[in-house]
Amino acid sequence: LPVVAIVGQPNVGKSTLFNRIINERLAIVEDKPGVTRDRNYAQAEWMGHKFDLIDTGGITWENSRIEDEIRAQAEIAIEEADVIVILTSVTNHLTDLDERIAQMLYQTKKPIILAVNKADNPEQRMDIYDFYSLGLGTPIPISSVHGTGIGDLLDCIVSELPKDLDQQNDDQIRFSVIGRPNVGKSSIVNKLVGEKRVIVNNEEGTTRDAVDTPFIDEEGTKFRIVDTAGIRRRGKVYEKTEKYSVMRAMSAIEHSDVVCLVLDASTGIREQDKHVAGYAHEAGCGIIIVVNKWDLPKKTSNSGKEFEQVIREEFQYLDYAPILFVSAKTGQNLDQIAKLVKLVHQNQTQRIQSSILNDLLLDASKLAPAPMIKGKRLRLYYMTQVATAPPTFVVFVNDPELMHFSYQRFLINQLRNNFNLSGTPVKIIARKRK
Ligand code: GDP
CATH class of the missing domain: 3.40.50.300 (P-loop containing nucleotide triphosphate hydrolases)
Structure with missing residues (x-):
């Protein structure tokens, strides 16, 4: 916008x-x-x-x-x-x-x-x-x-106002690299862009255009890294304020299909990482957690697992986000970023047939019948997907009030177990059957 x-x-x-x-x-x-x-x-x-x-x-x-x-x-x-x-x-x-x-x-x-x-x-x-x-x-x-x-x-x-060019770029996967200052965002973007053939830079048109960097991968998939100017620009006074960097992240999140949340392996997780992560989660876009500077910590064979555990504890609501360990310095795993972005984008835009969803609903309700609430039991009749990015499902029930948070979570887990939904939030809405 x-x-x-x-x-x-x-x-x-x-x-x-x-x-x-x-x-x-x-x-x-x-x-x-x-x-x-x-x-x-x-x-x-x-x-x-x-x-x-x-x-x-x-x-x-x-x-x-x-x-x-x-x-x-x-x-x-x-x-x-x-x-x-x-x-x-x-x-x-x-x-x-x-x-x-x-x-x-x-x-x-x-x-x-x-x-x-x-x-x-x-x-x-x-x-x-x-x-x-x-x-x-x-x-x-x-x-x-x-x-x-x-x-x-x-x-x-x-x-x-300039004409909104977002719609003209519908075939591109828009992603952004977000995180607090110094985690290595600009290093990552520079490497990503340096390694790929940059097709156009600084296109004329809107500001948003000028600060985005498009590139194409080997398979011809078009990407657009949102807001690269903002993270490559250095040394402005205002960039040091947390409020500004959070605002910057929010703007990037809003214009992205998928965001890469960058953490710093050498400093561990900080409060500001959580603020930025919270916004990304709430906005409903796809999320990949990228642990950068993986060249720095002294590692044992278990270090990756241990760091992953800490991330899972600190960001419980992001349990769906895949984690990637990279080093912008050595180049380790950087080629995986675009691949993962593409995968998450596929996951968030897929459409699942209602007939398949209803088989799943039937199995789920056999596996764990909905609990009784105030003497009434939730009945699930029918489920259908109403939106993508994030995949959103409406389930028709006897009484939406009976759809308890934990049962909703159970259904989301069933969806995750049966479909490729890694990296994307999933929403379920209960509606009363007419
Ligand atoms: P940004 O503020 O998030 O864009 O962070 P920068 O990309 O400017 O990086 C901050 C500092 O971390 C710079 O001194 C980089 O050289 C350094 N840095 C970035 N990535 C890595 C990495 O993978 N390994 C190491 N050792 N240093 C890194």
């Missing part, structure tokens, strides 16, 4: 505007857990156009000066966004900081929209003419608190 970033000095109302846009009655907020939880980043929709919205001001870094903060905001917007909204406030009048932000933004060719907030009444709306001097075109007066002018602003944003 195209990305829209809001930048502006502190207290002009960036987060109020952000919330206003994502809560706008016609703007549908993606209801995925993990995506809406972080309030700096959300999916929004206006008149049928979807985009990702970033509040760059919400990415806080402790103890930094205002100048550093706005510089970082502007850098993020310039690098990430397809459309930049610079927010000012009519009650502040035009400030030095507004001018400095505008100056930083002049270097980008991306469309910039100037919005003047806190224009709550007609007199204030007359006061916006100062802002013409920023040289960023016609200022749009808005009131984030009252909601006036927001529709005009959204119309303007939407008119500047």
Whole structure:
């Protein structure tokens, strides 16, 4: 999806505007857990156009000066966004900081929209003419608190959005390499891309395009590594903040069919690994756990098993994700990554016939009859697959309330035992038979 970033000095109302846009009655907020939880980043929709919205001001870094903060905001917007909204406030009048932000933004060719907030009444709306001097075109007066002018602003944003190219690339498997800083993401991507023939780089078009790297494997399967610029770019101040790297990971996750969660064998599992993993799991995409720097630890014949056990304990909800031990340094197992991505993609997009599912349902209910709940027993009538990526099954029952979590888990395990579902989450929804 195209990305829209809001930048502006502190207290002009960036987060109020952000919330206003994502809560706008016609703007549908993606209801995925993990995506809406972080309030700096959300999916929004206006008149049928979807985009990702970033509040760059919400990415806080402790103890930094205002100048550093706005510089970082502007850098993020310039690098990430397809459309930049610079927010000012009519009650502040035009400030030095507004001018400095505008100056930083002049270097980008991306469309910039100037919005003047806190224009709550007609007199204030007359006061916006100062802002013409920023040289960023016609200022749009808005009131984030009252909601006036927001529709005009959204119309303007939407008119500047690039065409979404995701649909044109439907035959590609989109995957991303995610993880906390220094686990070796960029080393892995560089090796992967270096070894394969890179067919196109920096295609013209959207930003998202320019930061993705397509390649083809020996069998002619097309891949697209999402967001490679983001992980290959080095040394920006803002990259060190956890919030930023989590936001980055969420954006990559959202645009991927499969994600490779990279862990560092030399440091073990950290809290931040779990945050990133949690988002990937909740988003429903395919997941591969890649343990990098496998050249570093002193190993016995059991080391792989032991590390695997730790991973299984720490990431219990990812029990379906295959684990791969690699070294970006020596190249060990790197050729397995694309193969596994392909396999997981096959698994997540397969369709299972209803007749086969119903045989399985019958066997399952013989193997373990549903327990009684409040004197009533769950009856399973019929199961059918309603979606792929992740594979989603509806099971028709006498009373959905009787579908206990543990029985649902049992059914998912039966599916996993009988079909190739490695690397993909599986969902079961109970519906009342009509
Ligand atoms: P990123 O922040 O996740 O993109 O991590 P980088 O790719 O920049 O790697 C961080 C550091 O780890 C660099 O100094 C790399 O040279 C080093 N590194 C990456 N992969 C390996 C590996 O497999 N083995 C060893 N020994 N070092 C690695």
